Amino acid sequence: MNLIVTGGAGFIGSHLTKYLIKKGHSVSVIDSLRRGSFENLREIKDQIDFQEIDILDYEKMKNIAKNADGIFHQAALGSIPQSFKEPEEYHRVNAIGTENVLKLAKEFGFKVVYASSSSVYGNQDKFPIKEDAEKKPLNPYGQSKLESEQFAKKYADDRVKVIGLRYFNVFGIGQNPNYAGVVPKFIERLVQHKPPIIYGDGNQLRNFTFVDDVVEANVLAFENKIEHSFMNIATGVMTSVKELAAIMIRLSGLSIEPTYEKARDGDIEKSQADISLAKNLINWVPKTTLEEGLEKIFPKIGS
Numbered sequence: 001m002n003l004i005v006t007g008g009a010g011f012i013g014s015h016l017t018k019y020l021i022k023k024g025h026s027v028s029v030i031d032s033l034r035r036g037s038f039e040n041l042r043e044i045k046d047q048i049d050f051q052e053i054d055i056l057d058y059e060k061m062k063n064i065a066k067n068a069d070g071i072f073h074q075a076a077l078g079s080i081p082q083s084f085k086e087p088e089e090y091h092r093v094n095a096i097g098t099e100n101v102l103k104l105a106k107e108f109g110f111k112v113v114y115a116s117s118s119s120v121y122g123n124q125d126k127f128p129i130k131e132d133a134e135k136k137p138l139n140p141y142g143q144s145k146l147e148s149e150q151f152a153k154k155y156a157d158d159r160v161k162v163i164g165l166r167y168f169n170v171f172g173i174g175q176n177p178n179y180a181g182v183v184p185k186f187i188e189r190l191v192q193h194k195p196p197i198i199y200g201d202g203n204q205l206r207n208f209t210f211v212d213d214v215v216e217a218n219v220l221a222f223e224n225k226i227e228h229s230f231m232n233i234a235t236g237v238m239t240s241v242k243e244l245a246a247i248m249i250r251l252s253g254l255s256i257e258p259t260y261e262k263a264r265d266g267d268i269e270k271s272q273a274d275i276s277l278a279k280n281l282i283n284w285v286p287k288t289t290l291e292e293g294l295e296k297i298f299p300k301i302g303s
């Protein structure tokens, strides 16, 4: 098949692109290289059609999409702290950019699987969080992802096939510590033999999800005949940031203690996904635990 991955030079998009190439698909990667790096695609650079295009440029995307059978839309701006500084830019790229992808799908009649986020939920009272929970984003990033979902719903009502996957704290090799979550930030500190920095008391609970499982969810959602849904993609297992630091310090072999700093604005206190919908609809179950995933990426430390 001819497939497009937007954000394919980024962390999740590059893993997905490599997987699709391995499965024998032709893949065009659309990425502005604003955050990701072509380095992430180096080992498959001769096997992909790389297009340095901004998803806000509809006409350029149209040129690539006219021959496509489907699109995996991963491109977005993903830093919560930065989203407070540039809310309008987050709205443009994450919401309007997604609308552009949906417009392509409508024009050419293919299916969209795209990255939404657990950040649409904000702080909840009931756990585990089901997909129909009230959406209360705590930051402009989460708000922009919620707006992307509103576009997806609108286009689905117009018979566009679109599945939104709400990822929870994805980790793996190739994450940019400057913009990404806590795992690459801790790794960055540990490789320098410095203690991980915990913001707040470290009791924030997260669902750390290994990138290979996220790739599989994308592919299953694409292949399945289901036309529209939003699904939680997570392990469903809660781990505190304090516990995460302890596991990572143990795996690093260093004898240090984390340091604590003031809590950051817009951070969710507790996050636990109900993942039964993805199991029921696309037969997806996560296969890699946090420890197994960390063990896979830790040999890369210092290399």
Ligand SMILES: NC(=O)c1ccc[n+]([C@@H]2O[C@H](COP(=O)([O-])OP(=O)(O)OC[C@H]3O[C@@H](n4cnc5c(N)ncnc54)[C@H](O)[C@@H]3O)[C@@H](O)[C@H]2O)c1
Pocket (backbone or CB within 6 Å): 006, 007, 008, 009, 010, 011, 012, 013, 030, 031, 032, 033, 034, 035, 036, 037, 053, 054, 055, 056, 073, 074, 075, 076, 077, 078, 093, 097, 115, 116, 117, 118, 166, 167, 168, 169, 170, 171, 175, 176, 179, 180, 181
């Ligand atoms: N990593 C996580 O834990 C996580 C959690 C929830 C949701 N998500 C979502 O998953 C998707 C992928 O995240 P990631 O961690 O791989 O992020 P990433 O920053 O590594 O990758 C995003 C890619 O999008 C590209 N991009 C940004 N703006 C663009 C634009 N205007 N036009 C074209 N390309 C553009 C960047 O250059 C980058 O290569 C994003 O939509 C993100 O919001 C990620």
